[in-house]
Amino acid sequence: MNRLLRFYHQLGSPPYFYRISGRLLPWFSLLCFGLIAAGLWGGLVEAPADYQQGDSFRIIYIHVPSAWMSLFIYMVMAVCGAISLIWHMKLAEIISISSAPIGASFTFLALATGSLWGKPMWGSWWVWDARLTSELILLFLYFGVIALYAAIEDKRTATRAVSILALVGVVNIPIIHYSVEWWHTLHQGPTITKFDKPSMHISMLIPLLYMAVGFKLYYFVVVLMRSRGELLRREANSKWVNDLLESK
Amino acid sequence: MNQRSLFRAFLFLLKRDLIISFRRRSEVVNPLLFFVIVITLFPLGIGAESKELQSIAPGVIWVAALLAAMLSLDSIFRSDFEDGSLEQLLLSSHPATVLVLAKVTAHWLVTGLPLVLIAPLLAVLLGLPGEALTTLILTLLLGTPVLSLVGAIGVALTVGLRRGGIIISLLVLPLYIPVLIFGSNAVQVASTGLPVDGQLSMLSALLALALALAPLPTAAALRMSLT
Numbered sequence: 001m002n003r004l005l006r007f008y009h010q011l012g013s014p015p016y017f018y019r020i021s022g023r024l025l026p027w028f029s030l031l032c033f034g035l036i037a038a039g040l041w042g043g044l045v046e047a048p049a050d051y052q053q054g055d056s057f058r059i060i061y062i063h064v065p066s067a068w069m070s071l072f073i074y075m076v077m078a079v080c081g082a083i084s085l086i087w088h089m090k091l092a093e094i095i096s097i098s099s100a101p102i103g104a105s106f107t108f109l110a111l112a113t114g115s116l117w118g119k120p121m122w123g124s125w126w127v128w129d130a131r132l133t134s135e136l137i138l139l140f141l142y143f144g145v146i147a148l149y150a151a152i153e154d155k156r157t158a159t160r161a162v163s164i165l166a167l168v169g170v171v172n173i174p175i176i177h178y179s180v181e182w183w184h185t186l187h188q189g190p191t192i193t194k195f196d197k198p199s200m201h202i203s204m205l206i207p208l209l210y211m212a213v214g215f216k217l218y219y220f221v222v223v224l225m226r227s228r229g230e231l232l233r234r235e236a237n238s239k240w241v242n243d244l245l246e247s248k
Numbered sequence: 249m250n251q252r253s254l255f256r257a258f259l260f261l262l263k264r265d266l267i268i269s270f271r272r273r274s275e276v277v278n279p280l281l282f283f284v285i286v287i288t289l290f291p292l293g294i295g296a297e298s299k300e301l302q303s304i305a306p307g308v309i310w311v312a313a314l315l316a317a318m319l320s321l322d323s324i325f326r327s328d329f330e331d332g333s334l335e336q337l338l339l340s341s342h343p344a345t346v347l348v349l350a351k352v353t354a355h356w357l358v359t360g361l362p363l364v365l366i367a368p369l370l371a372v373l374l375g376l377p378g379e380a381l382t383t384l385i386l387t388l389l390l391g392t393p394v395l396s397l398v399g400a401i402g403v404a405l406t407v408g409l410r411r412g413g414i415i416i417s418l419l420v421l422p423l424y425i426p427v428l429i430f431g432s433n434a435v436q437v438a439s440t441g442l443p444v445d446g447q448l449s450m451l452s453a454l455l456a457l458a459l460a461l462a463p464l465p466t467a468a469a470l471r472m473s474l475t
Contacts, residue, residue, distance in 0.1 A: 137425060140418070143418060144419045148406070148415060151406070151411075151415050152409065157408075157475060161469065161472055164401075164405065164465050164472065165405060169423075176422070179425065179426035179450075
């Protein structure tokens with residue numbers, strides 16, 4: 001068995017995962033805060049103001065990475081859900097469900113910053129633009145996952161239910177997205193001067209990439225922390241958790 | 249297990265479900281009444297201005313159909329779950345997806361089809377022009393089975409819960425959005441006299457997709473709910 005495959009299988013064992021995630025967490029956190037700090041400094045201070053939008057474009061450094069994360073986390077949730085349905089891997093279950101609230105928060109953040117940005121640019125807090133609408137629907141899908149998980153008492157059954165729902169959602173997201181886009185073009189909504197993506201200047205782009213990677217690391221850090229907590233709660237009666245408690 | 253016995257099992261289950269629902273008429277009538285009442289509320293809330301009513305009619309009818317379909321979902325699996333026959337169905341040697349399909353078909357015949365039949369009447373009440381009526385019937389014919397198929401996933405996930413009702417709406421309504429968009433848009437476009445082939449094709453595609461895929465997660469979710 002090659003090394004990578006062995007590492008993957010070892011990760012499936014709760015005590016191993018707990019140990020290795022504990023060792024990785026400080027490094028991830030450090031890197032994450034470093035990148036976000038660099039991205040914020042570059043974006044808010046160093047990058048020049050936009051020639052059309054002035055300083056208000058700077059919200060892009062929060063808005064775009066959150067929007068990316070909102071989709072990315074849903075995908076992670078669905079993939080982990082599939083893994084947990086197929087191979088009954090405990091860790092995939094835990095990561096899948098620990099991701100849901102984080103993904104919902106990023107979606108909310110993307111919506112909130114989007115509407116803050118929309119006010120000066122479009123003149124209104126909310127327009128029924130295709131992207132805004134599908135992002136809002138994504139938020140509803142996250143709420144559905146969270147509510148279903150909360151409603152089912154037995155948490156292992158709940159995880160299976162959530163995994164099925166997440167997979168159904170993944171099939172539906174493109175359908176919803178394109179139908180909303182189509183609906184929008186058909187309805188001839190208010191003429192929005194959607195700024196057709198100007199190629200960003202490099203001094204604006206680099207902080208954005210820093211922020212994107214920083215947000216991704218932030219997700220890793222938080223999902224690891226949540227998973228560790230959930231793992232301890234689920235395995236509270238097992239030997240390795242007791243050993244862990246005694247050694248402390 | 250050969251093809252024929254599978255088909256017979258499908259028909260048998262369909263017939264059984266139809267008989268059960270016709271013995272409990274309220275299950276057939278209540279969603280229909282709900283549909284009619286919700287649509288009657290709109291003119292009262294918005295005003296009897298016929299132009300306004302006419303412009304919102306497609307959306308109102310479709311949203312009401314969505315809500316009526318959602319409210320009737322619980323009856324697909326609930327009583328079978330409670331008396332244990334669902335467990336027996338899943339234990340049978342026939343593939344669960346086909347049996348699920350039979351139950352969903354029965355549910356649509358009992359709750360979806362009446363909506364399709366009564367919708368033109370309500371459309372006339374709301375002042376929808378005559379050209380749009382055929383489109384309305386067609387879109388509902390294509391769309392309401394999708395609602396039942398997709399809704400079955402939501403019911404299967406929540407049938408083990410004592411209070412699944414509110415959660416179902418949270419799970420299922422976002423998934424209904426594409427049907428709503430294409431359905432109401434087709435009717436709207438048809439009332440201005442334009443062709444609606446595109447929307448009808450999209451609805452047919454959604455129906456084909458739902459028919460092929462939705463029974464799989466439904467069966468998986470039922471197994472999960474029964475453990």
